[in-house]
Amino acid sequence: MTRLLTLVAGVALLAGCASSPDSATPPSSSSESPAASGAHQPPPEGLVIDVTIKDGTVTPTNEQLRAGLDEPIVIRVDSDAADELHVHSSPEHSFPVAVGPAQSFEFSVAVPGRVDVELHETHTTIATIQVQ
Secondary structure: OHHHHHHHHHHHHHHHHHOOHHHHOOOOOOOOOHHHHOOOOOOOOOEEEEEEEEOOEEEOOOEEEEEOOOOOEEEEEEEOOOEEEEEEOOOOEEEEEOOEEEEEEEEOOOOOEEEEEEEOOOOEEEEEEEEO
């Protein structure tokens, strides 16, 4: 009888180990989330404004936007003419725009209020951003 109980207990123990093979196997990389695998996740971009300057025309113009305090604001510019980008915030920001594609200018605003983003040479307001 003791041998039978020992045999049954041994079989049950083996069955328990055999029924959960995944517990001894590390998870595959396809089942891991990027955060769990240690992969670098880029931070959210915040507000992004895409601007095109072509043949004397600026797009967009007079855009009405919103952003949070200290939120990253990125202005991406494709331009066929040199200009200067002014951000009327506190403090003010100024960025030289060259001829060329994929120029990127980033700033944030620490004081709430209305922020105008303008091009100096074309005298164009790209956007007004309400920062709260």
